[in-house]
Amino acid sequence: MPERLRAGIIGVGTFGSQHARIYAEHDAVDLVAVADLRTDRLDDLTKRYNVRAYTDFNDLLNKENLDLVSVCTSDEFHVEPVLSAVNSGVNVLVEKPLAITASDCDNIIRQSDKAGVKLMVGHILRFDPRYYIARQAIANGQIGNPVHLSARRNNLITSAERLGRHTSVAFFLGIHDLDFMNWCVGSDV
Secondary structure, three states, X not given: OOOXXXXXXXXXXXXXXXXXXXXXXXXXXXXXXXXXXXXXXXXXXXXXXXXXXXXXXXHHHHHOOOOEXXXXXXXXXXXXXXXXXXXXXXXXXXXXXXXXXXXXXHHHHHHHHHHOOOEEEEOHHHHOHHHHHHHHHHHOOOOOOOOOOOOOOOOOHHHHHHHOOOOOHHHHHHHHHHHHHHHHHOOOO
């Protein structure tokens, strides 16, 4: 593995710009390029982080010799850039959900395995210390054997208004809870 990883980002909206900030601040990562259809987003990040910008993610993948790429597009646009990265031999961190259909998810996993690249879905609660501690308490038997799990999420109506045309409550928030429950008990819902 190289001393510093060469990273790119496809989709630099809300979450993609956070990935850019974190990669730019990380000691083991060189953020080298970003891709988005919106040039205003690209202009902002190229100035802030001194990176190359592309409006076509395939150009980013073909020209930058990346070790990893974050795919942070809207949910319905994950499949094509993820598969392009995988087929280019680039490791992928994709924001949740992996895809919006089970068949697309299966295809992405199959292609990633075939290409021998790492694929990770950005389930951020797994890295939240509070959730990790709760999961460890369950795994260590500190709170007994779970027989029922439930979750509730509250969010601002402005989030629904902003995201409603791109995603659903299940994909936007519920997926975190489902993933956490699966992680805690080691089985599917």
